[in-house]
Amino acid sequence: MIRVSVLYPNQPGARFDWAYYLGTHVPMVAKKFGAAARSTSIEQGLGGGVPGSPAPYVAAAHFTFDSVPAFEAAFGPHAAEILADIPKYTSIEPVVQIGEIKVAL
Amino acid sequence: MIRVSVLYPNQPGARFDWAYYLGTHVPMVAKKFGAAARSTSIEQGLGGGVPGSPAPYVAAAHFTFDSVPAFEAAFGPHAAEILADIPKYTSIEPVVQIGEIKVAL
Numbered sequence: 001m002i003r004v005s006v007l008y009p010n011q012p013g014a015r016f017d018w019a020y021y022l023g024t025h026v027p028m029v030a031k032k033f034g035a036a037a038r039s040t041s042i043e044q045g046l047g048g049g050v051p052g053s054p055a056p057y058v059a060a061a062h063f064t065f066d067s068v069p070a071f072e073a074a075f076g077p078h079a080a081e082i083l084a085d086i087p088k089y090t091s092i093e094p095v096v097q098i099g100e101i102k103v104a105l
Numbered sequence: 106m107i108r109v110s111v112l113y114p115n116q117p118g119a120r121f122d123w124a125y126y127l128g129t130h131v132p133m134v135a136k137k138f139g140a141a142a143r144s145t146s147i148e149q150g151l152g153g154g155v156p157g158s159p160a161p162y163v164a165a166a167h168f169t170f171d172s173v174p175a176f177e178a179a180f181g182p183h184a185a186e187i188l189a190d191i192p193k194y195t196s197i198e199p200v201v202q203i204g205e206i207k208v209a210l
């Protein structure tokens with residue numbers, strides 16, 4: 001199992017439209033990924049490790065897939081449409097992390 | 106529900122001892138957190154968003170808790186011991202993200 005995380009760095013003055021993101025972008029992506037995405041979790045940053053510090057990421061989307069090829073098969077055909085939608089809700093360029101899940105409890 | 110993510114930036118030349126991390130640190134933390142951690146997921150970075158690019162994070166630990174106070178109650182009493190264990194497996198200072206889960210599919 002792998003996780004694909006899309007992380008939006010918390011930049012002062014950046015634009016992030018939560019209504020569009022949660023109401024339009026996430027449902028569109030979820031529909032494109034279909035059952036290939038074993039789980040989808042969307043998170044709003046609350047804070048960092050030091051109490052009172054800002055969250056490193058204003059938003060984070062975490063998806064799990066069976067494998068990297070399964071992710072590529074789900075994302076590739078829709079990549080252009082998904083990426084073109086990002087400027088509609090944010091001015092932030094997201095950081096993407098792909099990782100293999102070694103422990104799941 | 107909240108997520109606490111501990112992210113280890115992928116720095117050239119940094120030390121990360123996977124055997125110690127998976128065999129000693131993660132089990133210790135899981136035991137300290139107990140049932141307060143609703144889920145625990147440990148991930149090894151594979152790559153970034155561009156095919157062939159390095160993973161932004163060499164490792165990531167994601168935990169879910171019912172709330173920030175539930176996390177603080179589980180982590181606070183053991184914080185010193187957990188933090189003191191980190192240099193035993195890595196030279197990297199992790200980034201901590203705390204976020205509220207808005208969508209879970």
